[in-house]
Amino acid sequence: MATSWPKNSPGPGRSAERLAERITLMSGAALRVEVFGAGDLLPPLEVFDGVAGATVEMGHSAAFFWRGKMPASVFFTAVPFGLTPDEHAAWITQGGGQGLWDELYGASGVKPFMAGNSGIQMGGWFTREIGSLADLQGLKFRIPGLGGEVYRRLGATAVVVPPGEIFAALQSGLVDGAEFLGPWSDAAFGFYKVAPYYYWPGFHEPNGTGECLINKAAFDALRPDLQAIVTVACAAEAAFALAEADWQNAQRLKWLVEEKGVQLRAFPPDVVDRARMETSAVLDDLAARDLMSAKILPSYRTALARAKEWSRVGRGAYLAARDG
Template sequence: MTKNKDNNLTRRQALGLTAGAVAGGAALAAPALAQDAEPVIEWRMVTSWPKNLPGPGMSAQRICDRINIMSNGRMRVRLFAAGELVPAFEVFDAVSSGTAQMGHSVALYWAGKMPGSVFFTTVPFGLLPQEHTAWVDQMGGQELWDELYAPFGVKPFMAGNAGPTMAGWYREPVETLDDLKGRKLRMVGLGGEILRKLGVTPVNIPAAEIFTSLQTHVVDGVEFLGPWTDSALGFHKLVKYYYGPGFNKPNGTGEAIVNAVALEGLSPELQAVVEEACRVEADLALSEANAQNAASLKVLQEEHGVEVREFPEEVLAALKETSIEVLDIYTQKDKMARKIYESYIEAQGLLAGWSALSLGKNIAARS
């Protein structure tokens, strides 16, 4: 198991201390002699991230480590960072074809192949992390996700969460809608399509190339994740205006995708190990992101002179109005995307009242 000061897993942490880890424990209970006779199952995981990138890169490595430990050595998953085996945006195809048995990425990267995939990462003004988890786990989202990926021979799992993101780094302030027009911004997913309608040119750039693109003025601004990961990528060294919250990505679900044939070839115990390793990471990554984003935001402001701003009401209202139009048009073009959209919107409508009362009112009350 790879160890470093940023990414150490004790055996206790790897098991996750969840009830679901009991399934993985079945593998640990097997007699040593019987296990010695079994060949080690070797898997490859390809990712869309630089190795050990704070946030998603660390999630990918922990999943590999956790599977290795929970399987008691019966499985060994080796991680390949973006570009080591396949490019960042070819992870899905690599898993579908069997080039790799497993991948770690975000579903919105496959929008060109499956428009409905964006909903399983995030959509503008959409579900927050707790709401998204409720939709996937309890309100039919996982079944739709499985249905979407099944024709490609891929099984998806929630496997990380960067939490709500920021709206990005800008060279110049945004005080009116006109300030956005003509700019080139790194923004992926439907957020980019919303900006396009408002006169922006969205550019899709892999994580490892964002800093250089901003440094060389290929783009005028960039969005990626939250303060923790953004700090690691060094954006604050180039620009000082940091806008939030991220209207475009109110949630940040990472996915682990598994080749369906490879998964079905495992014993039920090892299938449970893979599933549980992903589930534990979905919970751990979100708590880690919340803590690290809070600490990093403070450092960015106090030590690096970063100016945190919110979009003016005029700009935010235009973004929201445009998002409704973009989502409707986007999902009209694809039957499966529309089916997922309707489930997502129904869940958002049901969850909104409770979120406003349980989260919104509590936050307002303690202010």
């Protein structure tokens, strides 16, 4: 298994390790999975190609890294102002999302699974305060996926940097800000040491699905019981990782603020409002120039419309009542 994460890094790095351990144990070592960290076997942003070309049988990464070769891949990690982790899982497992994902990756000979989740993300780390939309003009911001395109339309310069290189990019001034995951993983990478302002909400990435990639020919060659073990192990990690992220993020956010002096800030309303407006145009433009995106977007929007009403009267109303 090649991964896009530094080996054993909190969050997705640990997901890759647990997934390998579960598959090996559950199969009685009929399948033995060895994990390679980012750059150990393949460059972090070439994991998909490695699986597709059978350089490795498996990979662990995030779908939006493949946007350059497959624009529609972004739907399977995060869409700005889109589905939350629970809502995304409902679309994948109940709303036809998995079939569309299989079709998209299947053209390259890859079988995808949800196999981890870092939860709702933070907005990112900045070396200076963001007081209004004007402060984003010309700002160099590390951000992949559709979120990067939204930020470009807000006036920022979106830069794609592999996770293991974000700290150095912030420290050197290559970027003025960077988003990665949530407080747990972000703290482990030490971003607070070079960028004191930590912004919310993470409207660009409301879901953090980690994906397991398997060479389709290798997967199809497995016995049915081994295929089932891989499938169940991925589902188990998707659930476990989300619970872990929620638990650890709460603890680490408190630590960052109270012990490390991190300045927690809310994005100004004009930034959020403009980003929401631009997101719809970004999605329409994506569908206009890419056939698979045009096929997937209606399914995604249907799932979002369905989820929003229930989330409003279910989770949203309850959280408002709980908080008083």
